[in-house]
Amino acid sequence: MKKIALFVCITIMLCQACKQKQEKQLENKQFNFVTSDHVSLPVKVSGKGDICMFVPGGPGGGYLSFEQLGGNKLEGFLTMIYMDQRGSGSAQNARDYSMDRLLKDMDDVRAKLGVDKMYLMSHSFGGVIMVNYAKKYPQHVKGLILVNSALYFFSPDALAEQISYGYKLLGKDTVIKAKNPDSLFAGDMAVRAKLSKVHLGYKLLTDSIKTIGVFDKLDSLHPRTNDFAYKILAPVLDKTKKMIYPEYFKDYNTITPDINVPVLVITGINDHAVGPNTYKLAKFPHQKVVKIDGGHLLYYENNSAFVDAVKNFIKDQSVN
Template sequence: MDQRGSGASGKSDNYHLDRMVEDIEELRQNLNLKKMYLLAHSFGGIIAINYAKKYPQYVRGLILANATLHFLNTATLQQQIAYADSLLQVPGGHKVIPKDSLLPQFFKVSAALRKKRMGYRFLTDDIKTIALMDKIDSLYPRIIDFGTDVVTKPEKYLEYYQDYSKMSSEIVLPTLIIAGEQDHAVGVNHYKSFQFPSQKTVSIKGGHLLYYENNHAFLKAIWEFCGK
């Protein structure tokens, strides 16, 4: 599903979380699905957990693949900066950064990585993966208005910056967590903050794009969870 303002979907003047949740519900009704497995990747975890909270009766199981439940959280930013410093071979190693300096420092090291043509390393260790993803994305028109709006206007979209890992303890649905061992986009340890009562966690070798990097293990985890 291409969210409004993303991929092949149209632009919108409303990208608020409650609207995104209702988009999923309206699609479910349109497809006449009584129950479904809801799979979310990356930032989509925030939308998926809020749908599961509001409409648990329609969810057979929740699958969070390399998902974040707390966008730009302190622990992940610290880890990402430390990882970038190691790639950039910063002398003296990594030091703990004050919370109010984390974002500026993250943007600084990200720019430094891009300058050295290593910006992709948060997503994957293999640049060939990025090349393939870019090729696939270029096959059809796509937009990124939703993501751009949320990232550049945090004061407008405060709901996306909350810590939803705390809400996970209230979601009693069967939940599969798929985590990449080298996923530096959401943080290699972020999934450990999830507290779903009925969760199963599968850690897979690879980065943020496991569905391509380690497709066999990725699909195996999903089919076993769905009982196929």
């Protein structure tokens, strides 16, 4: 029995030593990571505690607005890895924007930092990329946190909801009869144009024009590239252009039953960017849903509720 007890103690000590070694490798720092195909990506490590990589939305968004406008409040209990994807934020443009290439970039940064397992957190379009990483590299995923995230870009249900809400903002009732994704997309673009003319387009993201002002000011101070967004969206906006990256427009809710890690889904009850009911499409086996009073940018507008939701989720995993 003494030998068994000694073996258990040694095992526990070794596990703790491994964890401490990993945490030492993740000292707070900023650097440019150069990918195997020579693309420079800005990376920032900040915080303490469990490790979590953030996947920005957009498409083409950088990590800066999330980090500086509320995401950094997570750093009290999470070691956050922020990185801009190729052709996004302040990263360099690239020739290859395939899903597999973006996933490899993420995993190469993970390996560079010496991280074995980590949480992943996505915002908006970032959900599409994040679930694909979890599917391809399950051995390195400790859990997922979806913040106002879409797993199906241009979901017909979300488009129909946006059109209906848009016309409601314009003071008109409408019945959405279209089912075809192309027709719904055209209808969504039409109502967005009408909202822009009366300066109400921001309401798909937030009810507060002041919030938009804060985000716009931050963006103006840090110019960014939109090459990734342009390359994947151009064929959607102009049907004469060849679709090169169709993988970004598939319904990835279909793979959620196969992702067997703890998942936190944070949804805004007034989020009309991805839709207030979009979260219902995900079927993760170990899924917890937290609804927060807010829109698409609730991590800024209702930061305390957002941080509490993440903190409680992480705490639950440490107990389990």
